Amino acid sequence: MKKSPIFSLVLLILLLASGLLISKWFGGSPPTTYRFDQNRAYRDIEMQLSFGARTPGSQAHQQTIDYIVEQTRQAGWQVELHHTQRLGHPITNVIVKRPNPGAPQIILGAHYDSRFFSDQDPNPSVHDQPVPGANDGASGVAVLLELARSLSPDLPIDIWLVFFDAEDQGNIPGWDWILGSRAFVEEIPINPAAVVILDMIGDADLNIYLERNSNPQVASQIWETARKLGFEEYFIPQYKYSILDDHIPFLERGFAAVDIIDFDYPYWHTRNDTLDKVSADSLGIVGQTIHDWLSRYE
Ligand SMILES: [Zn+2]
Numbered sequence: 001m002k003k004s005p006i007f008s009l010v011l012l013i014l015l016l017a018s019g020l021l022i023s024k025w026f027g028g029s030p031p032t033t034y035r036f037d038q039n040r041a042y043r044d045i046e047m048q049l050s051f052g053a054r055t056p057g058s059q060a061h062q063q064t065i066d067y068i069v070e071q072t073r074q075a076g077w078q079v080e081l082h083h084t085q086r087l088g089h090p091i092t093n094v095i096v097k098r099p100n101p102g103a104p105q106i107i108l109g110a111h112y113d114s115r116f117f118s119d120q121d122p123n124p125s126v127h128d129q130p131v132p133g134a135n136d137g138a139s140g141v142a143v144l145l146e147l148a149r150s151l152s153p154d155l156p157i158d159i160w161l162v163f164f165d166a167e168d169q170g171n172i173p174g175w176d177w178i179l180g181s182r183a184f185v186e187e188i189p190i191n192p193a194a195v196v197i198l199d200m201i202g203d204a205d206l207n208i209y210l211e212r213n214s215n216p217q218v219a220s221q222i223w224e225t226a227r228k229l230g231f232e233e234y235f236i237p238q239y240k241y242s243i244l245d246d247h248i249p250f251l252e253r254g255f256a257a258v259d260i261i262d263f264d265y266p267y268w269h270t271r272n273d274t275l276d277k278v279s280a281d282s283l284g285i286v287g288q289t290i291h292d293w294l295s296r297y298e
Contacts, residue, residue, distance in 0.1 A: 034150070034288075034291060034292075034295070035288070036146060036147075036150065036283075036284050036287035036288040036291055037146055037149075037150065038146075038280040038281060038283045038284030038287060039280050040146055040149070041142040041143055041145065041146040041280065041283040041284075041287060042142065042278075042279075042280035042283055044071075044138070044141065044142035044145045044146065045134055045138040045139060045142045045202065045275065045278060045283075046275065047067060048064055048067070048112075048133075048137070048138040048141060048142070049132060049133075049134055049138060049274075049275055051063040051064055051067075053114045053130035053131065053132055053133060054112060054113055054114040054133065054137060054138075055113065055114055055115070055116050055130050056089060056090075056113055056116075056165065056166055056169065057089075057090075061112075061113065064112050064141070065081070065092055065094060065112075065163075068094050068096075068112065068141065068145065068163050069081070069094060071145050071148065071149070072094075072096040072145070072148045072161065075148045075149045076098075076153070077096045077097060077098055077148055077161070078096070078097045078098070078099065079094065079095070079096050079097075080094075080095045080097070081093075081094060081095075082094075082095055082183070082184060082187070082188060084183045084187060086166065086176075086179040086180075086182070086183055087174060087175060087176065087179065088174070089166065089174075089175070089179070091165045091166050091179055091180050091183050092165050092180075093162060093163065093164055093165055093180050093181075093183065093184050094112070094162070094163040095160060095161075095162050095184075095188070096144075096148060096160065096161040096162070096163070097158075097159070097160050097161075098151075098153065098158075098159050099158060100155075100156070100157060100158040100159070101158070102158075103156050103157050103158045104156075104157055104158065104193035104194075104297065105157070105158040105159075105160065105190065105191055105192045105193055106157045106158070106159050106160070106192060106193060106194050106195075106196075106294065106297065107159075107160045107161075107162055107190065107192045107194075107195045107196070107250075108144055108147070108159070108160070108161050108162070108195075108196050108197075108198065108290065109144075109161075109162045109163075109164055109181065109195065109196070109197045109198070109246050109247075110137075110140025110141050110143070110144050110162075110163060110164065110197065110198045110199060110246075111137055111140065111141075111163075111164040111165070111166075111167030111168060111180065111181075111199065111246060112137060112138075112141050112163045112164065112165065113137060113164075113165055113166050113167060113168055113169070113180070114130055114131050114132070114133030114136065114137045114138075114168065115130065115131040115133070115136070115168040115169060115269055116130055116169060116172055116175075117129070117130065117131075117172060117269075118130065118131050118269055118270050118271045119171070119269055120268055120269035120270050121269070121270040121271050121272070122270070123271075126271045129271060131168075131269055131270070131271070131273050132271065132273050132274050133168075133273055134202065134273050134274050134275045134277060134278045135200050135201075135202045135203055135265060135267070135268075135273050135277060135278050136168065136199070136200050136265075136268060136269070136273050137167075137168065138202070138278075139198075139200060139201050139202025139203075139278055139282075139283065140197075140198035140199050140200070140201060141163060142202070142283055143198055143201065143283055143286055143287045143290070144161045144163065144198065146283070146287055147161065147287060147290065147291060148161055150291070151291065151294065152295070155294060155295065155297070156297075156298070157294065157297055159294070160190075160192075162181075162184060164178075164180035164181045164184065164246050165179070165180035166178075166179035166180040167179070167180060167181065167199075167245070167246055170244075177244055178244065178245065178246055178248060178249060180246075181246035181248075181249050181250075182249045184249070185249040185250060185252075185253055186249075190255075192250070192255050192256075192257075193256065194215075194218045194255075194256050194257075194258070194297075195247060195250045195255055195256065195257035195258070196218070196222070196257070196258050196260060196290065197245055197246045197247045197257065197258065197259045197260065197261075198260050198261075198286065198290070199245055199246070199259065199260070199261045200261050200262050200263065200265055200268070201260055201261070201262055201282065201283070201286040202277075202278035202279065202282050202283055203262045203264075203265050203277065203278060203279075203282055204277060204278060204279035204281075204282060205264075206234045206262055206279075206281075206282040206285060206286075207234065207236060207262055207264045208234055208235050208236065208260055208261065208262045208286075209236050209238055209239065209240035209241065209262075209263075209264075210223065210236075210237060210238060210239045210240070211239075211240075211241055211242065211243050211245075211247075211258070211259040211260075211261060212239050212240075212241065212242040212243075213242055213243065213247065213248065213251060213259065214247060214251075214257065214258040214259050215251070215256035215257055215258055217256065218256045218257075218258045219258045220237075221293060222235070222258065222260070222289060222290070222293050223235045223237045225289050225292050225293040225296070226285070226289040228292075229285075229288060229289060229292060231285050231288075231289060234282075234285050235285075235289065240263070241261075241263045243259055243261055243263060245259045245261060246259075247259040260286065260290075265277075
């Protein structure tokens with residue numbers, strides 16, 4: 001997916017115009033010292049894959065919950081397990097908080113489950129096997145874990161990191177998509193100023209387009225942050241897909257939610273969604289962008 005020169009010029013004009021509209025938000029100078037540790041985040045993907053496919057009810061699924069709890073508690077966050085059930089299945093969302101009463105609440109989310117079936121694989125004989133989920137699942141979790149280790153505790157926001165269960169089991173009898181995030185929104189009292197979902201953001205060939213259901217104001221803040229960091233070829237300010245993801249339950253309740261997803265991933269729901277398809281650089285691009293967006297949030 002390449003941009004044409006004419007498109008780039010139009011894009012530049014649009015971005016300059018949108019920059020004027022959100023100039024208040026960009027009043028502060030960008031943080032210069034922080035570097036998102038993309039290699040440590042990459043090791044979080046390796047760790048999740050070492051457990052195996054994190055399908056609901058599996059040992060790997062429980063090990064992932066334990067790992068998220070351990071890593072975020074070590075980094076000094078409050079951790080709660082939200083246990084519930086949907087369609088007869090147990091659901092565990094991991095809620096990680098750094099409370100700051102009175103400050104705007106920001107929720108960052110990622111799903112940690114992996115899909116039971118690789119039903120998009122070109123080889124039909126492996127459709128009954130689980131998706132390894134290096135990108136689809138593990139990448140978003142990895143960026144949230146590294147943010148948990150490295151975000152300043154002094155940010156003037158009430159930040160939650162939520163690791164959603166059971167996002168990825170739609171079109172399977174007895175299951176549905178986004179069960180964990182729906183249960184979270186229905187059962188946990190929240191009032192977020194912004195919600196950002198990270199899903200499939202580790203592709204070594206990173207192309208993140210604007211997603212059509214997402215809140216345009218929050219999306220433009222994030223894409224503008226990426227542009228200022230020099231990441232405009234990865235955060236492409238052009239609409240492409242309309243995705244059913246963990247941002248939808250928040251949008252349905254009127255919250256400003258955005259899905260950051262690279263859906264141009266040929267290994268989606270295949271047995272080839274493996275470690276060699278993701279890169280530390282991509283985790284760094286997304287992690288640095290989210291960090292800098294949060295750091296300038298007022
Ligand atoms: Zn998926």
